[in-house]
Amino acid sequence: EKEGYAHFMMKEINEQPKGVYDTLHRRLDKEDNIVLDGIKLTKDDLDKINKVYIVACGTAYHAGLIGKYAIEKFAKIPVDVEVASEFRYREPFIDENTLFIAVSQSGETLDTLAALREAKRKGARILSVVNVVGSSVARESDDVFYTWAGPEIAVASTKAYTTQLVSMYLIALHMAMTKGSLTNEEYKKYIEELKAMPGKIEKILENNEVIQQLADEQFNSENVFYIGRGLDVYVAYEGSLKLKEISYIHSEAIAAGELKHGTIALIEEGRLVIALATQDKLYDKMLSNIQEVRARGAYVIGVAKQGNKEIEKSADKVIYIPDTLDELSPILSVIPLQILAYYIAVARGCDVDKPKNLAKSVTVE
Numbered sequence: 001e002k003e004g005y006a007h008f009m010m011k012e013i014n015e016q017p018k019g020v021y022d023t024l025h026r027r028l029d030k031e032d033n034i035v036l037d038g039i040k041l042t043k044d045d046l047d048k049i050n051k052v053y054i055v056a057c058g059t060a061y062h063a064g065l066i067g068k069y070a071i072e073k074f075a076k077i078p079v080d081v082e083v084a085s086e087f088r089y090r091e092p093f094i095d096e097n098t099l100f101i102a103v104s105q106s107g108e109t110l111d112t113l114a115a116l117r118e119a120k121r122k123g124a125r126i127l128s129v130v131n132v133v134g135s136s137v138a139r140e141s142d143d144v145f146y147t148w149a150g151p152e153i154a155v156a157s158t159k160a161y162t163t164q165l166v167s168m169y170l171i172a173l174h175m176a177m178t179k180g181s182l183t184n185e186e187y188k189k190y191i192e193e194l195k196a197m198p199g200k201i202e203k204i205l206e207n208n209e210v211i212q213q214l215a216d217e218q219f220n221s222e223n224v225f226y227i228g229r230g231l232d233v234y235v236a237y238e239g240s241l242k243l244k245e246i247s248y249i250h251s252e253a254i255a256a257g258e259l260k261h262g263t264i265a266l267i268e269e270g271r272l273v274i275a276l277a278t279q280d281k282l283y284d285k286m287l288s289n290i291q292e293v294r295a296r297g298a299y300v301i302g303v304a305k306q307g308n309k310e311i312e313k314s315a316d317k318v319i320y321i322p323d324t325l326d327e328l329s330p331i332l333s334v335i336p337l338q339i340l341a342y343y344i345a346v347a348r349g350c351d352v353d354k355p356k357n358l359a360k361s362v363t364v365e
């Protein structure tokens, strides 16, 4: 079943080019228009929607954060993202002009399901982004956008996440084109780049050994920090969660600009910092942050686009991803973080596919 891989997690990491390809191409017609089939998001519907909530847990929540960015940037509709276990216990403003998007691999996460039911009761339109066909979340939604990751066995989510990202981008782009808030040229640019993603992920996977070597050097680290700016912050959250859940190393992800508001107090000699610097607009700012933590003794592994080599002067080591558009870079930048967490966990002798205390789907409160 593992097809020669030592763990399902590594098999699933390697299935991401296919998952991303399938999720994308199920939704594109011959002219590269996005087809949502049964999903009813007409111009009339969208003109009514004045608020979007994206609600999910864990890794799916991290995908939701990037969904917020995409919907606000492309479709110009305000979006709130919240973890389901909090959303359901407050009083969010929901009415018939609200679009509620639930994101869930399993479609069985109890908190997500309960939040969905609450939103439905208050009249919201329910769209879900789900991997498991016919799951509870899918059945109770008005519309379902399926991710085509295939079955995900490892407890730590990898291919579900990247296919959720592709889905969020497609939903956002579709909304934008329906509303007319994006030009054809811009649309084409994003679709072309999405189509290039499977090949670019392959390139990172071929680079596996470089990351394994870094993991073998760093597996004894404690209290690891993940920093980034812009979309990189959300990818940092996901990278940190991956490391925690499978290697049991405590880690924390924060917006790099927040360092000096407190967390930098914890940076000391030898502290491992993973610094994401994939956003062109924020690149120089990130280099300053890297210098800031290195001046206090941190050991910095940078993640950057291969065209941006300047980072080599600031970071101790750099993992490169292929060049891409800033807006879509999370699909690529998360891959090295998954691989790094995996090899660190393996080096520590952890049960990678079945981490302690965790279940694949959380059907209790």
Ligand code: F6R
Pocket: 057, 058, 059, 060, 061, 103, 104, 105, 106, 107, 108, 109, 112, 155, 156, 157, 158, 241, 242, 245, 360, 361, 362
């Ligand atoms: C982390 C992980 C969890 C899930 C979360 C939501 O690797 O797998 O954080 O993402 O429990 O699960 P689903 O997506 O099934 O609702």
